[in-house]
Amino acid sequence: MSTIEIRPLLPAPALIDTLAALLVEVVADGGSVGFMHPLDSTQARAFWTSALQAAAGGQRVVLGAFDDDRLVATVSLLLDCPPNQPHRAEIAKMMTLTRCRGRGIAAALLLAAEAAAVERGKTLLVLDTASDGGAAGLYEKHGFTLSGEIPDYALKPHGGLTGTLLYWKRIGIARV
Numbered sequence: 001m002s003t004i005e006i007r008p009l010l011p012a013p014a015l016i017d018t019l020a021a022l023l024v025e026v027v028a029d030g031g032s033v034g035f036m037h038p039l040d041s042t043q044a045r046a047f048w049t050s051a052l053q054a055a056a057g058g059q060r061v062v063l064g065a066f067d068d069d070r071l072v073a074t075v076s077l078l079l080d081c082p083p084n085q086p087h088r089a090e091i092a093k094m095m096t097l098t099r100c101r102g103r104g105i106a107a108a109l110l111l112a113a114e115a116a117a118v119e120r121g122k123t124l125l126v127l128d129t130a131s132d133g134g135a136a137g138l139y140e141k142h143g144f145t146l147s148g149e150i151p152d153y154a155l156k157p158h159g160g161l162t163g164t165l166l167y168w169k170r171i172g173i174a175r176v
Contacts, residue, residue, distance in 0.1 A: 002067050002068055004065050004066065004067055004072075004103075004104075004105055004108055005065070005066045006063055006064070006065050006066075006108055006109060006112045007063070007064060007066065008055070008061060008062065008063055008064075008116075009052060009055065009062040009063065009064045009074070010052060010055060010056055011049065011052040011053060011055075011056055012052075015052070015064075015071070016045050016048045016049055016052065017045065018071045019044075019048040019052075019064075019071065019074065020041050020044035020045040020047075020048055021041070021044075022071065022073075022074065022095055022097060023035065023039065023044040023047065023048065023095065024039045024041055024044050025097060025098060026095045026096075026097075026098075027039040027157045028157075029098050030133060030156065030157055030158060031095060031133075031157065032129075032130035032132075032133065032134065032154060032156060032157060032162060033093055033094075033095060034093075034154075035047075035157065036155065036157055037157040037158050039157075051076060051093075054080070055076075058079065059078075059079055059080035060076050060077060060078050060079055060080065061076065061077040061079065061113070061116045062074060062075075062076050062077075063075050063076075063077070063109055063112050063113060063116070065096075065105045065108060065109050067100065072096065072097045072100040072105060073094075073095060073096035073097065073100060073105045073106060073109055074093065074094075074095050074109070075091060075092075075093060075094045075095075075106075075109040075110065075112075075113050076091075076092045076093045076113075077089050077090070077091060077092075077113045077116050077117055078090040078091075078092050079120065079122075087121075087122060087123045087124055088122060088123070088124040088125070088126060089117045089120070089122045089124075089125055089126075090125070090126050090127060091110070091113055091125055091126070091127035092127065094106055094109065094110070094135060106135065106138055107138060107141075107142065110138065110139075110142055111142070113125075114142075114169075114171055117171055117172070118171050118172040121172070122171060122172060123170060123171060123172045123173070124168060124169070124170055124171065125144075125168065125169045125171055126166070126167065126168050127139065127144065127166075127167050127168075128153075128164045128165060128166050128167070129164065129165050129167070130154070130156070130162045130163070130164060130165075131149055131151075131153075131162050131163035131164060131165055132156065132162040132163070133156075133162075134164075134165060136165055136167075139167050140167075142169075143169050144167035144168065144169045145167060145168055145169065146165060146166070146167055147166040147167065147168055148165075148166055149163045149164065149165050149166070150163055150164050150166065151163040
């Protein structure tokens with residue numbers, strides 16, 4: 001098995017195309033990441049262009065996992081919270097190429113996102129994942145606490161409703 005390198009991503013045309021292809025594949029495979037199947041690559045590129053511009057502006061961190069020099073997974077850490085919530089960040093858009101799943105890449109990305117949040121003085125992480133086919137086991141294994149489930153929260157990429165599970169985790173040193 002090759003070594004996975006995780007690094008922050010910033011805007012670059014070739015990278016946006018690679019991220020768009022990853023997003024299209026994940027949605028086609030049923031991944032509940034906010035888009036419906038079939039996902040047009042133009043729409044996927046527009047999403048990643050905006051996300052990476054937000055990363056360049058400090059509103060989020062986008063991390064990529066690379067197998068050799070090939071992007072195989074990504075996760076975002078959303079930092080742009082309301083003024084009364086400067087202590088928290090949100091984990092979002094966890095995606096791994098189908099052929100690369102089961103190798104611990106998502107876990108490594110999750111730990112890297114948590115470290116990035118701590119580096120920025122965050123003390124609380126939140127996230128949500130689909131009730132059907134989401135990554136609840138991964139998040140629970142890494143210390144996230146289930147707050148509850150909202151039924152019929154979103155459409156699945158291929159249609160039909162799914163609930164969402166809401167999770168939280170305290171990180172870093174608690175503020176007084």
